[in-house]
Structures are given as C-alpha cells and as structure tokens.
Amino acid sequence: MNIKVFCIIALLLSQILLYGQEIITPDKAVQLALENNYGIKLAKTDVEIAQNNASILNSGYLPTLTGNAGGTYNLDNTEAEFSDGRVTTLKGAESSRYSASLDLNYTLFDGLGRIYNYKQLKETEQLTEMQARETIENTIVQLFTIYYSVAELKENTNAINQTLSISKDRLVRSEYQFNYGQSTKLAVLNAEVDINNDSISLMNSQQQLKNFKRDLNLVLGNTLNEVFDVDTTVEFKNLYDKELLLEKAKANNISLLQIDKSIAINKLGVKSQISAYLPTIGLTGSYGWNKNNNNAASFVAVSTNTGLSGGLNLSWNLFDGGRTVTNVKNAKISLEANTIQKEQQLVTLERDFKNAWEDFQNKLNIYKLQEENIETARNNFERTEEKFKLGQATSIEFRQAQLNLLSAEFNKNQAKYLAKIAELQMLQISGELLNVDF
Template identity: 70%
Template sequence: MKNKGILLGIVLVVSNVIAQQQILTPTEAVSLALENNYGIKLANNQLEVAKNNASILNSGFLPTVTGNAGASYSIDNTEAVFSNGNVTILNGAESSRYNASVNLNYVLFDGLGRSYDYKQLQEQYQLSELQARETIENTVFQLFTIYYNVAQITENTVALNQTLAISNDRLRRAKYQFNYGQSTKLAVLNAEVDINNDSINLINSEQELKNSKRDLNVVFGNILDHDFDVDTDIKFDVLYNKEALFEKAKTRNIALMQIEKSIMISGYDIKSGKSAYLPTVGLNGSYGWNKNNNNAAAFLAVSTNTGISGGLNLSWNLFDGGNTITRVKNAQINLENQQLQKEQILVNLERDFNNAWDDYQNKLNIYKIREDNIATSQNNFDRTEEKFKLGQVNSIEFRQAQLNLRNAELSRNIAKYQAKLAELQMLQISGELLNVAF
C-alpha cells in the first residue's frame, strides 16, 4: 500500500504540472494554423491575385479612354515675297500651337473571344480556391501528424515516469533488504542499473517532446511563446459507411475537383481560340481642341478648332499564317489529355480510398487489441509485484513484468495515434477532412 501511495503521488505531481500548462485542443490548433500558417497565408494571397484577375476590370469588356495634350513654340526668321513684288522680312517671328483631345476605343464584337476569356478567368479563380483548399487540407493533416506525435510522446513520457517511479521503489526495497541481510549487493546494483536506463529513456523522451512541440509551433507560425500540452483524449465513436464515403470521394476529392475545373478551362480555351476566325468590330471616338498662334507671315493670326469625331472599324484576319489553327488544335489535345488524367485520377482514387479504408480498419482493430493488452499486462505486473514483495520471484522476473507493462503502454500509444492518422487520411481522400469536428 505504501508503494502504491508513492506511485500515486508521483502521478498526481505530474498531472498537476500538466494541468498548470495550457491544454491546446485540436479545434484550437486548427484555428491557430488557419490564421497563422505561412503556407496558408501564401495560398490566400495567391487566391487574391486570382480574384483580381477574374474582375470585370481585367475582362476586356470595358472601353479604353486616353487623353492627349501637347504644345509647341517656335521663333522663325521669315522672308515673305508677295505677288505684287513686295518683300517682307520678319526676324524672330514667334508662333505657338496647343492641342488636347480625349479618345475612346471600344471593341463591340471580337468573335466572343472576350466572353470566353472572362469565363476562363472565373474558372481560374475557382481553381485557385480549390488549390487553396488543397493547401489547407495538407496543412491540417501535417498539423495533426505533429499534434498527435506530441500527444503520443506525452503519454510515453507519463508511462516512462511511472516506470522510473517503480524502479526507484524497487531500489529502496533492495537497499532495505540488503541492509537487513535479506539480499545481496547484486540486487541493489541491478536496481541502480535499471534506474539509470529508465532515467535515460525518460530524458530522451522529454527532449523528444520539446522538439515535437517546437515542430508544432512552426506550423502555427511560431506564435506560441509559452509551453503547452495537447489533448490526449481520442475517440473513435464515428461509424463510417464505406459506400457513402466513397461516393463523397468521387465528388469532393480535391484532386478530382481540380482536374474537372481544368477541363472546363480548356473547353473555354478552345472556344476562345476559335473566336479568332471571326471579324472584330470596334468603335472609336474623340473630342479635340487645337489652337494655333501664327506669326505675322501667316494668313491667319490665330486659329482655334474644337470638335467631336467618331467611327466604326472592322478588322478580319483572313489568314494569320496558321497560328490560330495550331492554337486550337493544341488546345483540343490539351483537353483530351486532361480528360485522360481525370480517368486516371478516378482509378487511383478508388485504389487509394480502399487502401485507406482497410488501413484504418486494421489499425483501429490493432489499437483495440493493444488497449485490451494493457489490462492483461497490468494484471500480470500487479501479481508479479505482490510475489516480488513476498520474495516468490526474483528481480529479473519483476523487471521483465515491468518492461512488459511499459512496452504494452508504448505500443498502445503508437497504435492509438496511428489509427487516428489513418482515419484523417481516409477523410482527406474523401474530401471530408475540413467538414468534421476536431
């Protein structure tokens, strides 16, 4: 009872230390990553660029308006001979000219090329949204890979702490027995060796835990300036339907959605290329002002003109050396390639989904077996400990039971988080990773 009280006290101390630190829940971790992860920030900026490109301001549907203005000044030496024979000589005759105009150009019809280009830009924006979503999905999966690694090492550290506490209790017992002549010095030395090994394992685990927390903080953009712990409570109480999940995969898988969007863009690219076969009709207009200040040799001293002009123009590229034909043919080949890629993605998707589903089911079953094995190992250790106290088993047998319990706990921790990551992998393939509550 005394030994169990000491062990319970150590566990409570460790629990109190953990309780004093911030517990970072999976939901909070996702929020921090979405807000501060550099990869996600870059993806959002690229999405803003695509949004700007998809604006009406970049569509070619709006007219262009330009303003022009100019001025000139000259000093001339002029000799003018009139029809009556008179001669006039002007030295330093000054003249100046001023002009300003506003010009408008607007394409009324270009074979619907602008319309298809604008639709392409809209689809490009939606494709950028899917690419941003892919970045978010990959970041979230990366986040949980590190998050659950921290959780696993945290539980490993607790298990190693318990192992060290048991070894310390064994050393004290060995020293008492040696002092009272009930055992040899060898039992004390063996206990000290085991404590050293357990201490080294604990030190390595604590260092690994610190490193993993730093890795997790990098995913957050290194914004956490204090120590934290993660939630080690994981539940597997969601019952997934394989057929329903696969149907979602065929409509929501991010790679499949991107190739479908690329196919739509290629279709518009073909139509845009074919628009070059049609003529272009444009409208132009201008409003201008001109003023001339002539020198004395001119017939008019000052002339001022203002006026509005407008017109239509038609341009038809009857043959451009085959450039349009080549562009359309290449666009059609590109569309065919993307359709083949879609078929390949569908084949790979079915394989990857089935692999992920089976992997999840297997790892979940392994975790349940490992969890059940904990009770068996704990029962075996408790019985061995009682016999050890009664002198019915030696220290080697006791140590083996202790290591069996520790290894069972470490194996359970590995299986636990591998099963959770397998579940997340399955959800990512199905396109449901961002639709579940963490």
C-alpha cells in the same frame, strides 16, 4: 528545511505548473492553423489575386478613356515670296501650337473572345479556391500528424516516469533488504542501473516532446507560449459506409475537382482561340481642343478649334500565317490531355481510397488488440510485483515484467494515434475532411 516539507512544496509547485498549462484541443489547433498557418495565409493571398483578376475591371468589357495634351514652340527664320513678286524675310519668327483631347475607345465585338476569356477568369478563380482548399486539407493532416506525435510522446513520457518511480521504490526496497541481510549487493546495483536507464529514457522522451511541441507551434503560426499541453483523448465513434465514402470521393475529392475545373477552363480556351477567326468591331470617340499661334508669314495669326469626333472601325485578320490554326489545334490537344488525366485520376483515386480504407481498418483493429494486450501486461506486472515483494520472483523477472508493461503502453499509444491519422487520411481522400468535427 525538513525533507518532507520540501517534497510537499515541490509537488504543489509541479501541480501548479501542470494545471497552468494551456490545453490545446484538436478543435482549437485547427482554428489556430486556419488563422495563423503561413501556408494557408499564402493560399488566401492567391485567392484574393484570382478574385481581382476575375472582376469586371479586368474583363475587357469596359471602355478606355485617355487624356492627351501637348504643346510645341517654334522659332524660325522665314523667307516668303508672294505672287506679286514681293519678298518678305522674317528672322526669329515665333509660333506655337497647343492641343488637348479626351479619347474614348470601346470594343463592341471581338469575335466572342472577351466573353470566353472572362469566363475563364471566373473558372480560374474557382480553381484557385480549390487549390487553397487542398492546402488547408494538407495542412490539417500535417497538423494532426504532429499533434498526435506530441500526444503520443506525452503519454510515453508519463509511462516512463511511472516506470522510473517504480524503479526508485525497488531501489529503496533492495537497500532495506541488503541492510537487513535479506539480499545481496547485486540487487542494489541492478536497481541503480535500471534507474539510470529509465532516467536516460525519460530525458530523451522529454527532449523529443519539446522538439515536437516546437514543430506543432510552427504549424500553428508560432502563436503558442512555450508551455502548453495537448488533449490525448481520441475517439472512434463514426461508423463509416465504404461504398458511400467511395462515391463521395468521386464527387468531392479535391484533386479530381481540380481536374474537372481544368477541363472547363480548357473548353473555354478552345472557344477563345476559335473566336480569333471572327472580326473585331470597335467604337472610337474624341473631344479635342487645338490652338495655333502662327508667325507673321501666315494668313491666320491665331486659330482655335474645339469639337467632337467619333467613328467605327472593323478589323478582320483574314490570315495570320497559320498561328490561329495552330493555337486552336493545341488547345484541343490540351483539352484531350485533361480528359485522359481525369480518367487516370479516377483509377488512382479508387486505388488510394481502398488502400486508405483498409489501412484505417487494419490500424483500428491493431489498436483494439493493443488495448487488450496492455491489460495482459498490466496483470502480469502486478502479479510479478506481488511475487517480487514476497521474494518469489527475482529482480530480473520483475524488471522484465516492468519493461513488458512499458512496451505494451508504447505500442498502445502508437497504435491509437496511427489509427486516428489513418482515419483523417481516409477522410481527406473522400473529400470529407473539412466536414467532420475534430
């Protein structure tokens, strides 16, 4: 087959494979993670359990209804002496008893402990939902850390590939020049060494890209085919107000919200412990059926009873050895500890926000400088390339310009994605991560 035809076919096949890849956009990645990430799935099961615990069926407000049934059988040897002196002896006298009942129990008043316990379950449900939100936020940050690593490696690989192509062109030019006596064999050997180095760099970059794609697929619940691509477009359009974001952080930061919810739960816990000082009043009711088959020594051969019964009972734990007093004191101490923890979290939050804000601004400025730097490196390479073709620059100078351009592209790619991740981390601290478009 003609070499030109072979190259054309290979180029077409590579283009078909490239355009056949599924492009995973940031929005698509977030959607897949929310649906398939294993950590998020587990967090959702915790929310479902908390919802079940906070239902009326687990509140203690409903009565209990118990069904009971039983039977006994006796085989006795009986000797009965009557008042007139007669004595009757029975051997193997049979008797049996059967019973069945429905028993109802309902707590009318338990010192208000039931009310506070039920409210605690509702608050715990909301706390579990906040914990699930924290899991989602952490997963999204983890997702984009890997996603942008894939994007960076993709752009780096393309840059290395371009560098390799330039090195191959240089080898061809060096061989022509050597064949026509315009350069030495050393220029050819240098070009071959550079091609080998570029090929090794390309192989390593391609392998890293495959590894990070597997990591990304794992975060997405292993839902992607092995062949997929990511969108390398990154935009910084939002103009953030520092003071406004800080206020949002104090109002919406998920760690701070969880502490607030823990304080609410512990306040109810104190009231629940105090309720143990009050009495408990309960209502009981029963409907029963009893049948007795007596032996011959009894005056009544068979008796059957059915009927309703009901009553009220009161229980008041006047002194339990000091356990309730201790529980109340410990509950109040736990509440005080939560209050201290909130004060600490507020100070920490303000520090973390300022660090995140300045880190984002710094990385964004670095990215802008790297964009300018790459233009300088590109202009320098193009001029050096022209001089090299005219024989006014050595292969070493050409290679150095080539490596400078490649390094500038690496630095620009890294700065771009580090700035984007810093932006996401700042939004997470502010509680705004789930309110923005990706």
